[in-house]
Amino acid sequence: MTTTMNPVSVSPAVPAEVSVHLRVKRYNPEADTRPHWQDFTVQALPSDTVLNVLHKVKWTQDGTLSFRRSCAHGVCGSDAMVINGENKLGCINLISTVGTDLTIEPIRGLPVIKDLIVDMEPFFAQYRSVLPYLITDDDPGYKERLQSQEERERFDDTTKCILCACCTTSCPVYWANGSYVGPAAIVNAHRFIFDSRDQAASERLDILNQKSGVWRCRTSFNCTEACPRGISVTKAVEEVKRAILYDRV
Numbered sequence: 001m002t003t004t005m006n007p008v009s010v011s012p013a014v015p016a017e018v019s020v021h022l023r024v025k026r027y028n029p030e031a032d033t034r035p036h037w038q039d040f041t042v043q044a045l046p047s048d049t050v051l052n053v054l055h056k057v058k059w060t061q062d063g064t065l066s067f068r069r070s071c072a073h074g075v076c077g078s079d080a081m082v083i084n085g086e087n088k089l090g091c092i093n094l095i096s097t098v099g100t101d102l103t104i105e106p107i108r109g110l111p112v113i114k115d116l117i118v119d120m121e122p123f124f125a126q127y128r129s130v131l132p133y134l135i136t137d138d139d140p141g142y143k144e145r146l147q148s149q150e151e152r153e154r155f156d157d158t159t160k161c162i163l164c165a166c167c168t169t170s171c172p173v174y175w176a177n178g179s180y181v182g183p184a185a186i187v188n189a190h191r192f193i194f195d196s197r198d199q200a201a202s203e204r205l206d207i208l209n210q211k212s213g214v215w216r217c218r219t220s221f222n223c224t225e226a227c228p229r230g231i232s233v234t235k236a237v238e239e240v241k242r243a244i245l246y247d248r249v
């Protein structure tokens, strides 16, 4: 006699949802005289991001909750926020990492437009002030501007910036004095100052040698810890300081 065994079907384990409690700093300039906290609870998977959770709140509980986002993959730099006291991108931080009790605030040091949306214009004005583009008087000719691997390596780290402002808005000097150009602008100046093809390093160093420039930095490393791209921000600031002091580019 032959026996036929039923194939055992093994269904993949479905991860359990967890309750996520959010405390969000809200501010609507058309209705509020000052910011206030609002609590929400949503169900989410441990693999959901903080941005996913904010979307759940917006789509199912309160459509007025306002925040910026675009790529949702850590590339566009638009969803910097303060999560449990630290500057982070909402889209690359998982609930399994940040936990189920979240306090979410707008990044500090820039004017709040609404809820988690800040006015980035002062930040971008400081970025523009350091001439963050290739400047050269040479005839472009018909060939590439050649560069050795070592020359390219010199500024590789600072090419990774996505202008999220996590560094600048974690800097205590910037909080105290918004005229400080800030670490993000210095990182983007560094990217061109140490580029062998560029010819405007001394112009940028003069800009960063002013009262609002690199000398305001107190080397507290907040900026390096906050950078979601892993850029050695404080090291870049120090290299620019040394380039000013020793004329070494």
Ligand code: SF4
Binding pocket: 170, 171, 172, 173, 174, 182, 183, 216, 217, 218, 219, 220, 221, 222, 223, 224, 233, 234, 237
């Ligand atoms: S190292 Fe300098 S730029 Fe960075 S957070 Fe500290 S004071 Fe600001």
Ligand code: SF4
Binding pocket: 160, 161, 162, 163, 164, 165, 166, 167, 168, 183, 184, 187, 226, 227, 228, 229, 230, 231, 233
């Ligand atoms: S240096 Fe890092 S933290 Fe600062 S703006 Fe660029 S990517 Fe963001």
Ligand code: FES
Binding pocket: 068, 069, 070, 071, 072, 073, 074, 075, 076, 077, 078, 079, 089, 090, 091, 092
């Ligand atoms: S949404 Fe683009 S970096 Fe987070």
